[in-house]
Amino acid sequence: MNRGEPIDQLLLTELLVKPGSLWRRVDVVASTGSTNADLAQKARHGAESGSVLVTGFQSAGRGRLGRSWVAPAESSIALSLLVRPDQVASWRWTWLPLLTGLAVVEGLRRAADVPAMLKWPNDVLVRERKLAGILAERVETPSGPACVVGIGLNVSLAEDELPVPTATSLQLAGAATTNRNTLIATILRAFALIYQQWESSDDDAAFGAAYIARCATIGRQVKVVLAADSEVTGTAEAIDGDGRLVVRTAAGRRTFGAADIVHLR
Numbered sequence: 001m002n003r004g005e006p007i008d009q010l011l012l013t014e015l016l017v018k019p020g021s022l023w024r025r026v027d028v029v030a031s032t033g034s035t036n037a038d039l040a041q042k043a044r045h046g047a048e049s050g051s052v053l054v055t056g057f058q059s060a061g062r063g064r065l066g067r068s069w070v071a072p073a074e075s076s077i078a079l080s081l082l083v084r085p086d087q088v089a090s091w092r093w094t095w096l097p098l099l100t101g102l103a104v105v106e107g108l109r110r111a112a113d114v115p116a117m118l119k120w121p122n123d124v125l126v127r128e129r130k131l132a133g134i135l136a137e138r139v140e141t142p143s144g145p146a147c148v149v150g151i152g153l154n155v156s157l158a159e160d161e162l163p164v165p166t167a168t169s170l171q172l173a174g175a176a177t178t179n180r181n182t183l184i185a186t187i188l189r190a191f192a193l194i195y196q197q198w199e200s201s202d203d204d205a206a207f208g209a210a211y212i213a214r215c216a217t218i219g220r221q222v223k224v225v226l227a228a229d230s231e232v233t234g235t236a237e238a239i240d241g242d243g244r245l246v247v248r249t250a251a252g253r254r255t256f257g258a259a260d261i262v263h264l265r
């Protein structure tokens, strides 16, 4: 295993926390249970929008739909960021997880030169294998609702370290860099750019178009796996105005807000 350089709090602070930047502070811890859980707790105690928490190892990482997120120590990135989109109508918050996926894709393309794409809603794939996952959670705090967005990225995992055979890592994908400080800084800069545009414009159609341009799901035959052990197959046709997936099935069009998607062909 290539453990790589340490994640450096001072360097990341220098790169990201500047006047006018979205980022207010970056904390790095050697290991923790879940950065999402920790940052949610900090948010309840008043942490400001633009706080970031990063670690190289989580012992209780959380995944989407109640799953866990597992990655070996020091060969991955687990980070969470806190935003308080006070100025954004709450019905538009459904875009945040999708826009985070878009930011991770753009950041990875820029920093690591890999052909990253999205599987709706926000799995980041390279050549159809999962490289990164995103979990956005709404948190109620004394100063109003906030959102903790977690990003888990497989950096230097070898084939035999992958949690599932359908996963991959930047190293396995032939990335131009596996430097975790470079990757974190580039992803967070991409997030800040997209987030600030989203905060200051309600043109969700434009965000939808940018998202679709990087989404490998649209136009594909898909299996939609629903929570209650049921599945639907059809053609993924569109993303609606709330970021939900529209699928044409034999029984007509159906819209999904949360589900697991399998790309069939």
Ligand SMILES: O=C(O)CCCC[C@@H]1SC[C@@H]2NC(=O)N[C@@H]21
Pocket (backbone or CB within 6 Å): 033, 034, 035, 036, 037, 058, 060, 061, 062, 063, 064, 065, 067, 069, 077, 078, 079, 080, 123, 132, 133, 134, 135, 149, 150, 151, 152, 153
């Ligand atoms: O694909 C998924 O299921 C989402 C995985 C999200 C994992 C990240 S790692 C950093 C943050 N902290 C967590 O506990 N989970 C997210």
